[in-house]
Amino acid sequence: MKAVNNNGKIKVYASVPDxxxxxxxxxxxxxxxxxxxxxxAGMFDVVISNDYDERVHTLGExxxxxxxxxxxxxxxxxxxTETLDELKTxxxxxxxxxxxxxxxxxxxxxxxxxxxxxxxPSDIQTARTNLRTQAATVETEINAxxxxxxxxxxDFPNI
Numbered sequence: 001m002k003a004v005n006n007n008g009k010i011k012v013y014a015s016v017p018d019x020x021x022x023x024x025x026x027x028x029x030x031x032x033x034x035x036x037x038x039x040x041a042g043m044f045d046v047v048i049s050n051d052y053d054e055r056v057h058t059l060g061e062x063x064x065x066x067x068x069x070x071x072x073x074x075x076x077x078x079x080x081t082e083t084l085d086e087l088k089t090x091x092x093x094x095x096x097x098x099x100x101x102x103x104x105x106x107x108x109x110x111x112x113x114x115x116x117x118x119x120x121p122s123d124i125q126t127a128r129t130n131l132r133t134q135a136a137t138v139e140t141e142i143n144a145x146x147x148x149x150x151x152x153x154x155d156f157p158n159i
Contacts, residue, residue, distance in 0.1 A: 001046035002038075003062060003071040010062050010071065012046060039069070046071045056149045080148050087151045092139050095156050099135045102159060103128060134159055 003012045004022045013020070019028045022042035030038065038044075047070045048059065059073040080087060106128060109120045134157060145151050 002043050003046045004043045044070050055153050088142050095138045099131050
């Protein structure tokens with residue numbers, strides 16, 4: 001990302017635009033300008049910390065960091081209105097819903113077993129058991145977390 005300050009108003013661009021206006025004037029054919037020419041015209045990189053995680057952060061207002069000659073957006077920790085327990089329940093239920101949708105694909109084996117006493121293939125039974133075990137593990141791990149930020153940023157395993 002790039003940004004330019006035009007008389008106190010900072011404009012952010014995804015990349016160098018074809019043209020832009022800065023405090024030094026209008027600049028045409030900007031993609032062909034060198035890095036030095038862009039900087040002389042007031043266009044600099046926008047830096048966002050590598051620690052940025054949209055699940056737990058918002059970005060502050062953009063400003064120019066003079067010592068580093070870049071525009072920056074600082075990380076701001078999100079706050080949640082839900083209690084820690086409510087966030088845990090929400091995350092656990094989200095994962096269980098995903099597990100249930102996976103189990104639903106093979107529920108017909110269980111129904112067939114109930115109706116006709118037809119055997120459930122062992123690989124299907126193993127996969128279903130593993131899904132339920134994984135759900136229990138995720139629930140235990142989430143319940144062990146002590147901060148809202150940890151709960152919200154908990155990465156579910158691939159199932």
